[in-house]
Amino acid sequence: MLDQFALSQAFGLLFSSFDPWIWVIPGLLIGLVFGSIPGLQISMAMAVFLPVTFGMDFLQAMLFLTAIFTGGAYGGGVTAILMNIPGSSSSIATAFDGYPMARQGKHNEALGLGLAASVVGSFIGYILLLLLIGPMAALVLKIGPMEMVVVVLWGLTLIATLNDGSVAKGLFAGFLGLLLSQIGMSTTGIMRTTVGNPHLLDGIPAVPAMIGIFAASELLRLRGSSYLVTDEAQRDISLRKILTGVAETFRYPAVLLRGSLIGAGIGAIPGVGSSVANLVSYGEARRTSRTPEAFGKGAPEGVIAAESANSSSEGGSMTALLALGIPGGAATAVLLAAFSFHNIIGGPSFIRNQTDVVYSIILGNLGQVLLLAVVGLLMLRVLGMVVRVPLAYLVPSVLAMCAWGGYGITGTIAGPLTVAAFALLGWLMRRNAYPVAATVIGLLLGRMMEGELVRTLQISNNQPMTYLLERPIALVLAIAMLAVLVGAPSLKALRARKARRAGQ
Amino acid sequence: MSARLSASHAAFLGIVLAITGFILWSALSASTSLNNLIVVAPAALLLGVLALCIVVAALRSPDADPAPAGALGDLLLLAGFGIFCYALTHVGFDVATFVFVWAGIVMSGGRSLWVPPLYAAIFSLALVKGFGSLFPYPMLTLVL
Numbered sequence: 206m207l208d209q210f211a212l213s214q215a216f217g218l219l220f221s222s223f224d225p226w227i228w229v230i231p232g233l234l235i236g237l238v239f240g241s242i243p244g245l246q247i248s249m250a251m252a253v254f255l256p257v258t259f260g261m262d263f264l265q266a267m268l269f270l271t272a273i274f275t276g277g278a279y280g281g282g283v284t285a286i287l288m289n290i291p292g293s294s295s296s297i298a299t300a301f302d303g304y305p306m307a308r309q310g311k312h313n314e315a316l317g318l319g320l321a322a323s324v325v326g327s328f329i330g331y332i333l334l335l336l337l338i339g340p341m342a343a344l345v346l347k348i349g350p351m352e353m354v355v356v357v358l359w360g361l362t363l364i365a366t367l368n369d370g371s372v373a374k375g376l377f378a379g380f381l382g383l384l385l386s387q388i389g390m391s392t393t394g395i396m397r398t399t400v401g402n403p404h405l406l407d408g409i410p411a412v413p414a415m416i417g418i419f420a421a422s423e424l425l426r427l428r429g430s431s432y433l434v435t436d437e438a439q440r441d442i443s444l445r446k447i448l449t450g451v452a453e454t455f456r457y458p459a460v461l462l463r464g465s466l467i468g469a470g471i472g473a474i475p476g477v478g479s480s481v482a483n484l485v486s487y488g489e490a491r492r493t494s495r496t497p498e499a500f501g502k503g504a505p506e507g508v509i510a511a512e513s514a515n516s517s518s519e520g521g522s523m524t525a526l527l528a529l530g531i532p533g534g535a536a537t538a539v540l541l542a543a544f545s546f547h548n549i550i551g552g553p554s555f556i557r558n559q560t561d562v563v564y565s566i567i568l569g570n571l572g573q574v575l576l577l578a579v580v581g582l583l584m585l586r587v588l589g590m591v592v593r594v595p596l597a598y599l600v601p602s603v604l605a606m607c608a609w610g611g612y613g614i615t616g617t618i619a620g621p622l623t624v625a626a627f628a629l630l631g632w633l634m635r636r637n638a639y640p641v642a643a644t645v646i647g648l649l650l651g652r653m654m655e656g657e658l659v660r661t662l663q664i665s666n667n668q669p670m671t672y673l674l675e676r677p678i679a680l681v682l683a684i685a686m687l688a689v690l691v692g693a694p695s696l697k698a699l700r701a702r703k704a705r706r707a708g709q
Numbered sequence: 710m711s712a713r714l715s716a717s718h719a720a721f722l723g724i725v726l727a728i729t730g731f732i733l734w735s736a737l738s739a740s741t742s743l744n745n746l747i748v749v750a751p752a753a754l755l756l757g758v759l760a761l762c763i764v765v766a767a768l769r770s771p772d773a774d775p776a777p778a779g780a781l782g783d784l785l786l787l788a789g790f791g792i793f794c795y796a797l798t799h800v801g802f803d804v805a806t807f808v809f810v811w812a813g814i815v816m817s818g819g820r821s822l823w824v825p826p827l828y829a830a831i832f833s834l835a836l837v838k839g840f841g842s843l844f845p846y847p848m849l850t851l852v853l
Contacts (some may be wrong), residue, residue, distance in 0.1 A: 396739055604793075658747050
């Protein structure tokens, strides 16, 4: 499975001098800052700093850019926990339980949980990449639209579980997101609901919409309070409590491992990645938990499941890049650009001829993950200060940053206006107990769902069920999904009934 | 009815149903092919059914919808936020941010006379010179 000779050469490349590591810590810090500011995307940070890599050698450039990637993935989780503002779509599920923990004064523990889950998740993701890059590359090539439909459906099933009070409201919010995702040019080139506005040709910009519906509506709700954490005694930034959170992560080894495996698996599918992985992982953690009713109210398992999955998906997303030369998302596309700057072409020949370089990139990322643990711990003390800022100052400041973030993504007035429109929608939804997260999930996955469904129909000549039987991976995924969604609850209900009868 | 289905809930359902109707009509007018309606039609249909279920459940419920307080203040800040978003590219990022942050602090309970404008000025300067310098797009400013 591992080429021993190439592995020893990789160690030589990495550790014979300090040069490859010089830019790792600055990269992690840049990623943490960009990831934690709503509207500043990790891919944007990588693109902004891409020209800096011209003067570096290839390995140095790769480690610098992937350090931004690694830091950014965790940075998005920090604001999700502290302010209910996911820095990116990959941190949506982190906010579900991280933010309630912060509001209860457990922000230190939640940040510790997130950091440890991120570090372990990334580590597992890269270990899997190191061991399985060959076979995984072959598997990725067999993923077609039918398989994507099943994965996206799996992500969408989370919608139904997001509202404890009323399933109807959860589904209503989710279908609203799905419907809104259909605005703009369809997959087959048909114009829908653009009302003559060119900004709507590509549909509603998902990230500004997410910022508006999550952040702006939450900030309005906070307006009446004085601080994020009401109890003054709990407003401190305590390294001891953060470390308690770190230690608590390891009390849930099954959640941690399952989240990491889901993240690595889904992350390897080009175009799906961490935005789906964190949702699927969160949904599975909730479904299999002994206390599902605690989810959404500050359950540590929720933070662990989401953060381990979005971090391990980073290793997964590198599979397609290294083994096939296909970028799975915007961040890996920037890495591909760095490949071309250094006259390197990813793909099977790259793995075959330059195995040592491939291994050194993966091993370098493993080293980065360990450095993230240290840098993250130090930075958390600074980032956590937000709980000490009076809300009278924090609310308008972050609202202003949300609008700026919307502009930073679209470059036009459409971004800030989308933030404002979705802020109103989110405010109305929160006032009436509708889960805004379900709308965001629908909005993010709806367009992907439509594209994959249409492709499946075209490939299968409008016979999707017959086609499903010819696709072993899709079939296995579909059976696994049905087993998890229908089989597990039925089995649980059956056992409960048997136990009741035995009790009588 | 109004006691059991609050005004904001009725407004939300009304807005969503109006948007749903418009999107469905627009998609049907564009093309009635399966490829075009594969997500739109089922989603719109289910939204209609779910809205009906939610309204019936609310009307049958013995308890009225709880109406959270502070709607007027929230709506004022939301309106201010909408104007600020529009003003960014029409007045200038610097001035729009300064005025919005200052007004926002006062509306959120900031009492001091000189701290809010001073904070708003420093914050706007930091955003324009920091955040703004990372934008790959041109950014309109009036003063800075």
